[in-house]
Amino acid sequence: MSRALQWIAVLVVAALALLPFVPGAVDAYYFSFLFFVFLYAIMAQSWNLVAGYGGQISLGSHAFFGLGAYTTAILWSGNYLWGSLYDAHPGMYYFDPVTMLFGGLVAAVAAVFIGLPLLSKLHGDYFALGTLGFGEIVKVLFVNGGDFTGGAFGIVAPASAFDTLRPHYWVALGLMVATALAIRALMRSRYGLALIAVRDDEMAASANGIDTLKVKVAAFAGSAFIAGVAGSLYTYYIFHVGPDSVFDLDWMLLPLMMTVVGGTGTLLGPILGALVMYAVFDLARIVVPDYHPVISGLTIILAMLFLPKGMMRLGVMQRRKSA
Amino acid sequence: MANRLLEISDLEVAYGDVGALWGVSLHVDPGTIVALVGANGAGKTTLLRTVSGLLRPKAGDIRVSGRSLVGKAPQEIARMGIAHVPEGRGLFRQMTVLENLELGAFQPRARPRTKQLLEKAYTLFPRLKERAQQKAGSLSGGEQQMLAIARATMSEPSLLILDEPSLGLSPLVVQQMFSLIQTLHGQGVTILLVEQNIHQALKVADYAFVLQTGSLAMQGTGAELIADPEIQKAYMGVLE
Amino acid sequence: MFNLPPPEILLQLSLNGALGGAMYGVAAVGLSLIFGTMRLIFLAQGAMIILAAYFVRALFYGLGIDPFLSLLIVVPVGLVVGWLIYQGLFRKAAAEEDRNVSLLIAVGLMFLVQNLMTVIWGGNTAGVVTSYTATGIELLGVRTSFTRSMGFLIALAGTGLVMLFLRKTIVGKAVRAASEDMDAATLMGISPHRVNAIAFAIGISLAGAAGVAVATTFPFNPFAGFIFSLKALVALALGGIGNVTGALAGGILLGLIEAYVQFFISGGWTNAIAYGVFLLVLMFKPEGLFSRPYKKA
Ligand SMILES: Nc1ncnc2c1ncn2[C@@H]1O[C@H](COP(=O)(O)OP(=O)(O)O)[C@@H](O)[C@H]1O
Ligand SMILES: [Mg+2]
Numbered sequence: 001m002s003r004a005l006q007w008i009a010v011l012v013v014a015a016l017a018l019l020p021f022v023p024g025a026v027d028a029y030y031f032s033f034l035f036f037v038f039l040y041a042i043m044a045q046s047w048n049l050v051a052g053y054g055g056q057i058s059l060g061s062h063a064f065f066g067l068g069a070y071t072t073a074i075l076w077s078g079n080y081l082w083g084s085l086y087d088a089h090p091g092m093y094y095f096d097p098v099t100m101l102f103g104g105l106v107a108a109v110a111a112v113f114i115g116l117p118l119l120s121k122l123h124g125d126y127f128a129l130g131t132l133g134f135g136e137i138v139k140v141l142f143v144n145g146g147d148f149t150g151g152a153f154g155i156v157a158p159a160s161a162f163d164t165l166r167p168h169y170w171v172a173l174g175l176m177v178a179t180a181l182a183i184r185a186l187m188r189s190r191y192g193l194a195l196i197a198v199r200d201d202e203m204a205a206s207a208n209g210i211d212t213l214k215v216k217v218a219a220f221a222g223s224a225f226i227a228g229v230a231g232s233l234y235t236y237y238i239f240h241v242g243p244d245s246v247f248d249l250d251w252m253l254l255p256l257m258m259t260v261v262g263g264t265g266t267l268l269g270p271i272l273g274a275l276v277m278y279a280v281f282d283l284a285r286i287v288v289p290d291y292h293p294v295i296s297g298l299t300i301i302l303a304m305l306f307l308p309k310g311m312m313r314l315g316v317m318q319r320r321k322s323a
Numbered sequence: 324m325a326n327r328l329l330e331i332s333d334l335e336v337a338y339g340d341v342g343a344l345w346g347v348s349l350h351v352d353p354g355t356i357v358a359l360v361g362a363n364g365a366g367k368t369t370l371l372r373t374v375s376g377l378l379r380p381k382a383g384d385i386r387v388s389g390r391s392l393v394g395k396a397p398q399e400i401a402r403m404g405i406a407h408v409p410e411g412r413g414l415f416r417q418m419t420v421l422e423n424l425e426l427g428a429f430q431p432r433a434r435p436r437t438k439q440l441l442e443k444a445y446t447l448f449p450r451l452k453e454r455a456q457q458k459a460g461s462l463s464g465g466e467q468q469m470l471a472i473a474r475a476t477m478s479e480p481s482l483l484i485l486d487e488p489s490l491g492l493s494p495l496v497v498q499q500m501f502s503l504i505q506t507l508h509g510q511g512v513t514i515l516l517v518e519q520n521i522h523q524a525l526k527v528a529d530y531a532f533v534l535q536t537g538s539l540a541m542q543g544t545g546a547e548l549i550a551d552p553e554i555q556k557a558y559m560g561v562l563e
Numbered sequence: 564m565f566n567l568p569p570p571e572i573l574l575q576l577s578l579n580g581a582l583g584g585a586m587y588g589v590a591a592v593g594l595s596l597i598f599g600t601m602r603l604i605f606l607a608q609g610a611m612i613i614l615a616a617y618f619v620r621a622l623f624y625g626l627g628i629d630p631f632l633s634l635l636i637v638v639p640v641g642l643v644v645g646w647l648i649y650q651g652l653f654r655k656a657a658a659e660e661d662r663n664v665s666l667l668i669a670v671g672l673m674f675l676v677q678n679l680m681t682v683i684w685g686g687n688t689a690g691v692v693t694s695y696t697a698t699g700i701e702l703l704g705v706r707t708s709f710t711r712s713m714g715f716l717i718a719l720a721g722t723g724l725v726m727l728f729l730r731k732t733i734v735g736k737a738v739r740a741a742s743e744d745m746d747a748a749t750l751m752g753i754s755p756h757r758v759n760a761i762a763f764a765i766g767i768s769l770a771g772a773a774g775v776a777v778a779t780t781f782p783f784n785p786f787a788g789f790i791f792s793l794k795a796l797v798a799l800a801l802g803g804i805g806n807v808t809g810a811l812a813g814g815i816l817l818g819l820i821e822a823y824v825q826f827f828i829s830g831g832w833t834n835a836i837a838y839g840v841f842l843l844v845l846m847f848k849p850e851g852l853f854s855r856p857y858k859k860a
Contacts, residue, residue: 057663121846125604125662126804129796130845133838136793140835249789253670260663291682297675301668305655308664377746397749406750413747415740425733426740430752434733478752 016173020166031165035237037278038172039230043255044262044270045179046226051256052265053187054219055199056119060131062251063138064224067110068103068231069238069246070142073155075099076235090158095171100232107228108221110138115220120213139247154242157235168237175233176271179226184267186222195219227251254281261303263312272311327386328353328482328513329374334383336366336373343369346383347539349532351482356504356514358524358545360558361534367517368410370534371486374515375407376400387482402430406480410487412471416460420451420470423459427477437477444473447506465496472503476512483507484515489523501527521558525549533558568826575705576822582711584818585718586780589773590795591802591810592722593766599742599805600755600762601657603665607673609791611767614676615641615774616783617684620691623778630691630779631713637771645767648672649760657759673789680785690782714776721772722811725765729807738762742805797841803851812853 016034019025043061051057076093079086081102086092093099118130142149149155186192197205198212206212231251235241254277255270262273280299284292329351336344344366351357359367372378374385376397385392392400401407406427415423424444428437445452448469454462459470468488475483485504489497501523508514508527518524525531528545533554541548548554567573590608597605615637622628622636649657652672656664698709729735741748741758749755777783777791794817802813817837824833844852 051663057666117846118842122849125598125602126845126849128604129800130842132793132796133841133845136838137835137842140832140838144831144835257667257670260667264663291678293674293678294682297671297673297678300671300674301652304664304668304671305652308656308659375750377749396754397746398752398754401750401752409747409750413744413750415743415747417743418736418739422736422740426736426748426751426753429733429737437733474751 013173013177017170020169026164026166026169031169033278033282035165035169035172036282037275038169038176039233040255040258040278041176041271041274042172042179042230042233043227043251044258044274045176045183046223046230047252047255048259048264048266048270049183049186049226050219050223052259052269053183053192053195053199054216054223056216056220057125057128058131058220058223059128059252059256060114060135061223061227061255062247062249063131063135064107064111064227065231065234065251066138066142066243066246067107067224068228069235069241070149070155070231071103071106071228072099072232072235073157073241074148075102076157077155093157094236095167095233100229103232103235104225104228107231108225111221111224112217115217116213119216119220135247135249135252139243142247143243150242152243154240154245157239157241168233171236172233175229180267180271187267191215191218257300259310261300261307261310263310266310266312269310269312276311326353327351328388329515330384330386330389331370331374332384332386334370334373334385335381336369336378337381338369342381342537344373344537347534347537348383349539349542351513351515352530353481353513354511355529356508356516356527358528358531359515359517359534360519360521360524360531361540362558363519364536365534366537367534368486371407371484371515371517372409374400375405375484377409398430401478402432404432404478404481405484406475406478406482407484408471408475408486408488410490412467414459414467414471414474416458418459419456420459420462421455423470423474424451424477427474430478433478440477440479444477447476447503448473465492465499468492468496468500469503472507476507480512482513482515484517486517487519488516489518489520497523521554522549525554571705572826574703575707576826577819578702578705578707579711580819580822581815582707582715582818583780584798584815584821585715585811586773586776586814587791587794587798587817588811588814589718589721589769589776590791591798591814592725592807593769593773594792594795594799595802595805595807595810596725596738596742596762597766598799600738600745600758601653601665602662603653603669604796605766606666606669606789606792607676608766608770608795609788609793610673610676610680611770611788612773612777612791613783613785613788614680615771616691616778617680617689617774617785618771619775619778620689623691623693630693630775634717634772634775637775638768641768641771642764645764646760648767649756649763653759653763654756657755673792677785677788684785686785688782688784691778693779696779708780710776710779714780717772717776718811718814721769722808725769726807728765734761794837797837800841800844800849801852803853804849806851806853809851809853813851816852 025031043065047061075081076099081098082092114134118127122130143152194210194215197210198215202212231246258273258277259270261277263269281296284295288295327350332348334344334347347370361367369378373380376395380393387403387405392403424441425437428434428440433440450466451470451473459467462470472488489500492500497520504514505527516524516528525545525548531543531545531548532539533541590612594605594608597603619630619633619637622633623630652668653665656668695709699706700709700712702712729739737748737753738758738761741753741755745755798814798817799810801816802809820837820840821833824836
């Protein structure tokens with residue numbers, strides 16, 4: 001990123017952070033719109049880490065998102081963390097960093113568990129198929145989880161008063177920025193170089209002494225962690241966490257789409273993609289409510305036909321020539 | 324130079340940002356065997372893959388009988404009469420020997436005569452007739468290489484490109500391979516041969532080019548290069 | 564342990580499972596062909612099947628054409644539509660060899676088709692009820708539904724025709740060759756676009772045939788397709804990716820697994836167990852359950 005771009009980014013983030021102080025902004029339509037853009041941008045970064053930088057196309061993001069969401073809802077509704085402290089401050093689960101961390105960790109641990117066998121055995125499309133199957137299994141497990149997961153209905157978090165979206169907005173913005181900064185730092189580190197090396201040529205990377213399995217599993221787990229935290233954030237917004245809502249495939253498909261439209265393997269691509277695609281979807285929803293998913297489908301196809309490398313254009317997409 | 328079958332001029336090829344060939348020029352005259360030799364990683368395979376369209380050149384020109392084939396797709400180049408036996412043979416391992424041979428005559432030029440071509444291939448490679456219904460992947464290494472070459476001849480190419488046909492074969496089979504190459508040459512097939520087995524390659528070649536880390540280092544008739552002390556020292560393990 | 568139910572019940576279960584699974588099988592054969600040449604997971608296959616089912620329904624209620632007779636329309640239309648879909652949507656992406664792009668176009672197509680169907684026919688469950696919908700027939704001494712049996716026959720016939728094409732014609736052989744090694748295939752003068760388009764044409768016409776089977780057997784809605792795509796993927800993996808008869812067999816096996824799990828465990832676990840088997844097969848027998856072990860040189 002050039003210096004000018006960095007300054008622009010800082011200014012944009014500052015402006016966004018101050019936005020809730022503008023009178024009327026909180027009640028404006030675009031306020032919740034921005035919240036969702038941030039949420040999707042985080043999910044898009046998550047997918048970009050494993051697929052864009054890591055070259056492993058995962059179709060299981062929704063599983064990790066749902067795991068994070070459920071973890072948060074379970075910890076919260078069962079008050080597993082804070083005991084009597086919670087009775088004194090019933091609001092304390094809101095954006096509780098420990099709970100959110102757990103949301104990410106549970107997802108990351110699941111990713112290591114499933115990633116080790118999948119990534120050591122499966123390559124390319126087989127890995128993609130495997131993650132898709134994993135996502136469906138997790139969903140069924142939660143449907144059949146009995147009282148612990150609330151079955152097909154899910155869990156309703158003990159909603160205490162929440163009369164403004166401001167905290168959600170700030171937390172989402174903060175997480176989006178933190179995710180981007182963390183990935184930026186990561187990709188400049190030795191680990192990031194190793195990840196790129198594995199993506200570009202696994203054999204060569206392995207010949208150069210890189211433990212490719214470890215690198216790939218770490219990226220997969222990192223991606224899952226981010227998705228889990230995003231799921232946790234979503235729980236604070238939605239309260240009712242059910243298998244059909246948080247394990248919805250859209251939590252995988254939309255971020256994937258946003259990343260590719262924005263630019264795979266770029267830092268700003270996922271954010272730009274989330275903004276543009278969510279704007280298109282939302283606009284379609286308002287302007288042509290009956291047809292909006294048709295328009296969404298068309299947009300994806302058109303974007304792929306005419307912007308296959310994403311808006312960032314720097315997209316270092318992986319070109320596979322069969323050997 | 325209208326009578327040149329293959330004329331490569333100032334060819335540059337890169338993988339991403341990493342260059343592999345820098346301004347290579349070479350040519351193959353009709354009816355000859357031309358050898359392209361060089362150490363591992365010199366860029367021989369890259370050059371062959373660029374000729375057959377599997378890679379795109381960054382700069383330079385490749386002409387077949389005067390017609391440029393830069394920018395053409397591999398299947399179009401194949402239909403122009405270039406048959407490439409790639410490194411690793413490129414057999415359809417799950418398909419039978421017969422099916423592999425039939426696909427060798429897939430292009431419109433050869434397809435109507437598949438039957439005759441098959442008979443011709445079987446006379447040259449009787450082993451393949453015995454194994455016609457076996458899967459290609461189940462053949463021995465030598466048989467697989469024979470099949471790959473036989474398949475390439477099924478299109479009656481004007482230029483046959485062989486990328487390290489002797490790789491991984493036992494010395495006896497290597498001998499058979501080289502005599503086969505000479506038989507094909509005797510039938511009028513023009514051959515561009517890449518080999519690690521430099522001594523053998525130079526012996527059968529009418530003309531040869533030496534590639535060194537992406538550039539042409541030397542050229543001459545096969546006999547000249549065999550006699551060249553530099554070549555002997557660098558590639559044939561002959562001590563001074 | 565539980566008591567084994569009487570053999571009639573087991574036979575009934577097996578028959579119904581196998582008949583239903585054949586439908587996953589045809590869908591999987593189409594996916595297998597498309598995956599074979601393009602390495603594309605064509606997630607829109609299920610949506611195309613449902614689209615075909617709606618089309619069959621429209622032909623029946625609009626023009627009075629018998630659903631099974633409409634095969635004669637749906638299959639050729641499928642060939643043309645598949646060809647057009649490839650040329651219009653995937654040709655460019657295939658040339659770029661960027662697989663994310665193709666995958667996303669498939670996803671976009673799935674969204675588009677699903678929602679077009681909703682706009683045109685509404686989101687409610689629809690079905691095709693003919694004079695023979697409730698008819699039962701006797702098969703292997705077990706009563707089963709006539710339409711399911713017809714669906715099974717359609718699946719067998721469809722797969723059989725595709726097999727003949729792939730094994731007996733030179734163009735079919737070219738498709739197989741391209742699936743195995745596209746670079747080597749192009750060196751034979753085979754055009755990737757041609758084999759891709761053929762794979763798509765056949766894949767979509769199979770979706771059409773499956774649509775007939777679905778329309779006559781199940782109630783369906785515009786969003787039923789995705790789960791069908793997933794099931795077809797499972798069938799594909801069970802059968803061995805790129806193995807056409809294996810795909811059909813994989814579908815039948817999946818149908819059996821579902822029927823047994825539903826009976827012996829519970830309907831709620833069928834998907835988890837089906838996908839669990841899917842993962843295990845992907846990991847431990849990626850060449851599929853039905854291929855002979857093949858030594859790699
Ligand atoms: N697919 C590829 N991607 C990147 N670099 C490659 C690729 N194939 C070959 N190279 C590089 O190009 C150079 C020439 O390789 P190659 O043409 O295979 O040499 P040769 O056939 O003479 O052994 C080598 O440095 C090799 O590492
Ligand atoms: Mg080589």
